[in-house]
Amino acid sequence: ASVYDFFGAHQAGITTPVQDHLHFASFDMMARTGRDDLVALLQDWTYAASRMTQGLEVSATGAVGGSPEAPPDDTGEAQGLAASGLTITFGFGPTLFELDGVDRYGIAAQRPVGLVKLPSFLGDDLQPDESGGDLFVQACADDPQVAVHAVRNLSRIAFGRARLRWSQLGFGRTSRTTASQATPRNLFGFKDGTANILASDSAALDEHVWVASSDDPVWMAGGSYLVARKIAMLIETWDRVRLSEQDAIIGRDKGEGAPLSGGDEFTDPDFTATDASGAAAIPATSHVRLAHPEFNDGLRILRRGYNYVDGNNDLGRLDAGLFFLSYQRSPEQFVRLQRALSTDVMNEYIRHVGSGVWAVPPGVQPGSFVGAGLFA
Ligand code: HEM
Numbered sequence: 001a002s003v004y005d006f007f008g009a010h011q012a013g014i015t016t017p018v019q020d021h022l023h024f025a026s027f028d029m030m031a032r033t034g035r036d037d038l039v040a041l042l043q044d045w046t047y048a049a050s051r052m053t054q055g056l057e058v059s060a061t062g063a064v065g066g067s068p069e070a071p072p073d074d075t076g077e078a079q080g081l082a083a084s085g086l087t088i089t090f091g092f093g094p095t096l097f098e099l100d101g102v103d104r105y106g107i108a109a110q111r112p113v114g115l116v117k118l119p120s121f122l123g124d125d126l127q128p129d130e131s132g133g134d135l136f137v138q139a140c141a142d143d144p145q146v147a148v149h150a151v152r153n154l155s156r157i158a159f160g161r162a163r164l165r166w167s168q169l170g171f172g173r174t175s176r177t178t179a180s181q182a183t184p185r186n187l188f189g190f191k192d193g194t195a196n197i198l199a200s201d202s203a204a205l206d207e208h209v210w211v212a213s214s215d216d217p218v219w220m221a222g223g224s225y226l227v228a229r230k231i232a233m234l235i236e237t238w239d240r241v242r243l244s245e246q247d248a249i250i251g252r253d254k255g256e257g258a259p260l261s262g263g264d265e266f267t268d269p270d271f272t273a274t275d276a277s278g279a280a281a282i283p284a285t286s287h288v289r290l291a292h293p294e295f296n297d298g299l300r301i302l303r304r305g306y307n308y309v310d311g312n313n314d315l316g317r318l319d320a321g322l323f324f325l326s327y328q329r330s331p332e333q334f335v336r337l338q339r340a341l342s343t344d345v346m347n348e349y350i351r352h353v354g355s356g357v358w359a360v361p362p363g364v365q366p367g368s369f370v371g372a373g374l375f376a
Contacts, residue, residue, distance in 0.1 A: 002017075002083070002084070002085035002142070003053070003054060003055060003082075003083040003085070004016055004053060004083075004085060004086075004087050005053075006049055006050040006053045006054070006088070006364065007050070007363065007364050007365060007366050008363040008364075009222055009362065009363045010210065010222055010223075010224075010362060010363045011089045011090070011223075011360060011361070011362070011363050011364070011370070012053070012087040012088075012089065012363075013087035013088065013089035013138055013140055014089065014209070014224060014302065014304070014327050014360070015177050015199035015205065015209075015302070016085075016087050016140070016177065016199075017085075017176075017177055017178045017180075017181055017199070018140070018173040018175055018176055018177050018181065018193075018304060019084075019085045019086075019087070019140040019141050019142050019147075019173065020141075020142045020171065020172070020173060021140065021141055021142065021143065021144040021147050021169075021170065021171055021306075022138070022139070022140050022147060022168070022169065022170035022171070022173075022306040022323065023139045023144070023147040023148050023150065023151045023167065023168075023169055023170075024136065024137070024138050024139070024167060024168045024169075024170065024228065024323065024325070025136065025137045025139075025151045025154075025155065025164055025166075025167040025168075026093075026132065026133030026135070026136050026164075026165045026166050026167065026356060027133055027134060027135040027136070027137065027155075027158060027162040027163065027164055027165055028095075028133055028134045028135075028162060028163060028165045029096065029104065029105075029134045029135070029161065029162050030160065030161060030162060030163055033104070033161055033162075034104070034105065035105045035106050035107075035375070037161045038096075038105050038161075039369075039375055040161070041157075041158055041161045041162060042090075042369050042370055042371055042372075043369040044157050045090065045137075045154055045157060045158075045369075045370065046364060046368075046369035046370050047369075048153060048154060048157055049088040049090075049150070049154070049370075050364075052078075052083075052086060052088065052149070052150050052153065053083060053086045053087060053088055054083055055081075055082050055083030055084075055086075057073070057074040057078075057079075058073055058074045058153050058157070059073040059074065061073050062074045062076075062079075063075065063076030063079055064076070064079075074153060075149065075152055075153055075156065077145060077148075077149050077152075078145065078146055078149040081143055081145060081146055081149075082143075082146075083141075083146070084141040084142045084143035084146040085140070085141055085142045086139065086140070086141040086146050086147065086150060087138075087139070087140050087141075088137060088138070088139050088150055088154070089136075089137070089138040089140075089226075089360065090135065090136070090137055090138075090360070090361070090370045090371065091135070091136050091226055091358035091359055091360040091361065092115075092134070092135060092358055092359045092361070092371065092374070093115075093132060093133050093134050093135065093136065093356065093357070093358045093359075094111070094115050094116050094117055094357065095132065095133070095134050096134040096135060097110070097111035097115070098111065099134075107374055107375075110217055110219060110374055111217075112216065112217055112220055112225075112359055113216065114225070114330050114331050114332055115225070115331065115357065115358075115359050116331075116357075117132070117357070118227070118331065118334070118335065118355055118357050119335060121338050121339065121342065121352065122342045122347075123342075123347055123351070123352065124352050124355075125351045125352060125353055126352065126353060126354060126355050127353050127354060129165075129166055130166050130168075130230055130353060130354030131166075131354050131355045131356055132165070132355070132356050133165045133166070133356055133358075134162070134165075135162060135358075136226065136228070136356065136358045137150075137151060137154055138226070138325070139151050144169070144171070148169075151167060166354070168230065168308060168323050168354075169308060169310075170305070170306025170307060170308050170323045171306060171307055171308070171309075172184060172185070172186075172187075172306065172307040173193075173304075173305075173306055173307075174186045174192040174193060174303070174305045174306060174307055174322055175192060175193035175196050175303040175304050175305055176193040176196060176198075177196065177197075177198055177199045177302070177304070178198055178199050178200065179198055179200065183257060183265065186305075186307060186322050187233055187235060187307050187309075187320055187321065187322065188233065188238055188246070188250070188349075189246075189254055190246075190250050190252065190254055190257065191252070191256075191257030191265065192303075192305075192322075193303060194252070194257050194265055194266070195288075195292075196302065196303050197209060197300055197301070197302040204300060205302075207300075207329075208299075208300040208301065208302070208328060208329055208333065209224055209301075209302045209327050209328060209329055210222060210223070210224060210329060211223045211224060211225075211329055211330075211362075212329070215329070215330075218373070219361065219371075219373030219374050219376065220359060220361065220362070220373075221362060222362030222363060223359065223360050223361045223362045224327045224328065224329065224360045225327070225328055225329070225330060225331045225357065225358070225359055225360060226325065226326070226327055226356075226357070226358045226360050227324075227325070227326050227328070227331060227334040227355075227356070227357050228323070228324065228325050228354070228355065228356045228357075228358075229323075229324040229352050229354065229355055230308075230321065230323055230324075230352070230353050230354030230355070231321045231322045231323075231324050231350050231351070231352050231353070232319070232320070232321040232350065232351045232352075232353050233320055233321040233322065233349060233350055234348075234349050234350065234351070235317065235318050235320055236317050236318075237348075237349055238349045241349075247260060248260070248283050248286060248345075249286060249287065249345045249346050249349075250286060250287050250288060250346070251269070251282045251283065251286030251287055251288030251289050252269075252288055259282060259288065260281045260282045260283075260286075261273035261281045261282055262281070269282055269288060269289070269292065270282075271289060271292070271294065283345075285343055285344065285345045286344075286345070287341070287344050287345075287346045290340050290341050290343065290344050291337060291340065291341060295340070296336065296337060296340055297336075299333050299336055299337060300333075301326040301327070301328045301333050301334060301337065302326060302327040302328065303324070303325070303326050304325045304326065304327065305322050305323055305324040305325045305326075306322075306323045306325070307320070307321075307322060307323070308320060308321060308322070308323045321350070321353075322350075327360070331357050334357075361373065361374065
């Protein structure tokens with residue numbers, strides 16, 4: 001069973017081998033809270049996260065070791081369960097720095113210039129109650145109960161200071177961050193994560209994922225930016241599309257995940273290759289071509305999304321899709337890629353319904369707390 005360090009140069013949960021389950025939560029600070037409340041919350045969250053990720057209860061007394069006359073420190077449902085590879089990752093949304101022109105926590109001057117609400121994109125159908133938030137918590141684990149336990153306890157610890165704005169459960173990771181992980185599949189049935197940035201590729205991580213010490217602001221050095229997009233899939237429509245058309249929409253074949261220009265899953269796509277009729281083997285409108293670095297000035301992102309099914313809607317259709325998560329050195333990388341995807345034929349089968357962007361501070365040193373540099 002895996003146990004990952006909570007402390008380190010970068011926060012865990014970004015390049016960590018992608019776990020099987022996700023509980024993602026967005027929080028808003030409560031009215032009449034001040035800088036001291038925010039700092040105390042981050043300290044309390046850090047302490048609890050540093051314990052839970054090691055398979056421990058949130059405090060030494062835990063679920064049953066405290067006074068019978070008081071509510072327990074830990075909610076208890078993870079008793080007897082291992083750490084299950086739990087990682088907990090934290091970050092700060094644009095509204096934490098400034099809300100309706102008010103600098104609630106004295107940090108507006110520290111806001112990274114690029115940390116602003118994402119622009120609207122063609123076809124967006126965003127729901128405010130599944131978007132934004134002052135703070136995010138991403139809990140990933142190989143046991144869903146362990147991930148839910150983490151968010152539930154952090155939410156309880158936040159009582160009176162921050163409250164849950166929205167949250168999302170995910171299963172079946174849709175990416176990989178190490179070469180030893182087999183590429184999983186999204187709910188369209190395609191392998192997802194083939195061309196992702198891997199944890200072993202430190203040059204690519206430094207160029208595309210980690211904020212450099214030469215980037216502004218200084219407190220973000222070693223951090224990253226997270227974009228979340230809840231992307232609903234029109235599953236029933238997709239399921240009536242011919243296989244060859246599905247392949248053409250993605251630009252890879254459904255069985256192997258090989259580019260339509262030939263080879264196997266890990267063969268580089270050849271965008272100059274043509275088929276028997278002389279047409280481009282990988283259509284110009286395919287997802288892989290539109291998202292490929294070659295057509296985007298070398299832009300890359302680290303994808304870490306999950307599948308979701310939130311039951312069904314009134315029409316008896318699955319309420320399902322991809323909870324897209326990407327980490328990048330600047331939110332601009334996502335913005336440019338998403339704009340490049342505006343002509344993606346896949347757009348007929350998806351709807352972006354939730355959105356958020358957060359600054360992800362660097363890793364925590366023992367004795368300190370997450371985001372401490374922001375308050376230095
Ligand atoms: C590649 C599916 C949304 C960026 C891929 C691949 C699939 C896929 C099957 C090919 C395998 C791979 O390399 O991982 C989907 C689905 C989406 C979605 C089903 C929505 C429901 C997005 C969004 C972005 C994005 C919103 C960014 C704005 C990329 C990138 C690649 C990729 C950068 C790698 C391209 C390359 O280097 O070849 N996606 N994707 N995808 N996707 Fe998506």
